[in-house]
Amino acid sequence: MKFAILSILALATAALAATVPQKAVIVSYPDETPDSVVNQAMDAIREAGGMITHEYRLIKGFAAKAPAKILEQVQTWGNDYHAVIEEDQMVSINGGVAA
Template sequence: MKVATVIIAFLGALAYATSTAQSYILTIDEQQPAWKAKLDDLKSLVKQAGGRITHEYSLVKGFSMELPAESSKGIVDRLESFASRLKCKLHIEQDQEVHAFGGHGSFN
C-alpha cells in the first residue's frame, strides 16, 4: 500500500514538473498607501487562479509566480484589473534571462 502511495505522489510531481507553466514577476510601488495588504491580496488572487508563488522579494516589493500556460494571459489580465480596482500601481512582466552585454558573446 505504501509503495502505491509513493508511486502516485511521484507521478503527480512528475506531471506538475513537466506541465507547461509560464513565469512572471510582479512588483508593486511601495510609495502607495497600504501596499502590503494590496500585495497580499494579489498573491491570494494568483493562488485562487491556479498559480503558484515561487519567490517573494524583499529589496523590491513583489514576487515571482508560475502560471498555467493555457490561462496565463487571462490571469495577468485579472491581476491588472484587480490592481486597478485597488488603485494599486504594479508592474507585471514575463520572467526571462537577461544579458548585460546584449548577447552570449565574449568581452572583446
C-alpha cells in the same frame, strides 16, 4: 463511496489545472502600495492554480507562474497602484535576452 467520488473530483480538478498554460512573470508595485493589495494578488494566483516562486524583499513584489487569465485580473486590480507585470526571462550582460 463519498470519499471515492471526492478523490476522483480532486484528481480531475488537478488534471485540468495542469493543462492550463502558465506564464512566468514578475509582479512589482511601488513602495507605497499596501501589503494587502500584494497579498490579494498572490492569493488570487494561488487559487487559480498558479504558484508564487519568490517573494521579493528589496522591492515590493513577487515572481510567479500563473495562468494568463488571472494575470489580467491582477493587472486590473493593480491599476490604482501602478502594478507592473513583466515576463520573467534571462538577460545577458550585454543587454540581450539569453536563449
